[in-house]
Amino acid sequence: MRGLKAALIALFALTGFVAAAQAADPENTIYLDLKDGRVVIELLPEIAPLHAQRIRELSREGFYNGVVFHRVIPGFMAQTGDPTGTGMGGSFKPDVKLEASNRVSFIRGTVGMARAANPNSANSQFFIVTEDSTFLDGNYTLFGRVIEGMEYVDMIAPGEPPANPDKIVKMQVAADAE
Incomplete structure (x- = not known):
């Protein structure tokens, strides 16, 4: 009986270890809080290091808090990150060059950086x-993926712009979460 108990304790300890090893990296996890709930985004710095860094930096500055989803196209994507709410604005930071990858594809739940006609003009706007939408592959930077809360993204008010746009309540790096 003692051996069985020891084996069970070892099994539970090992299971906990495996779960901890698979846990998301808090430095590369973003909490995007919406009115309906929290969306958890895993950043992919191995695919797009400059864009992952920009999102962390702006999140830490509180840049995204209160910013609206200004372009939400059903069956395609929800776009935010423009403090003017017009789709024409961005941060005062320099633009980020395209980091296209052939290792990942724009599928449901992936997060990419919006840009103007110039492929190297990404700044602060992003879309989920x-x-x-694999036609975006190679033309836009894919820097993350939703790992939890996609149902809340589906609830964002549609429109270009929406009549009553949803806002980002708070966006933060998980490592800094309160």
Whole structure:
């Protein structure tokens, strides 16, 4: 009986260790709080290091808090990150060059950086893909993926712009979460 108890304790300890080893990296996890709930985004710095850094930096500055989703196209994506709410604004930081990868594809739940016609003009605006959109592959930087809370993204008010746009309540790096 003692051996069985020891084996069970070892099994539970090992299971906990494996779960801890698979836990998201808090420095590369973003909490995007919406009115309906929290969206958890895993950043992919191995794919897009400059864009992951920009999102962390702006999140830490509180840049995204209160910013609206200004372009939400059902069956495609929800876009935010423009403090003017027009789709024409950004941060005062320099633009970030395209970091396209052929290792990942824009499928439901992936997060990409919006830009102007110039592929190297990404700044602060980003979008969450709500349906597979592989036609974006290679043309836009994919820097993250939703790992929890996609149902809340699906609840964002549609429109270009929406009549009553949803806002980012708070966006923060998990390592800094209160």
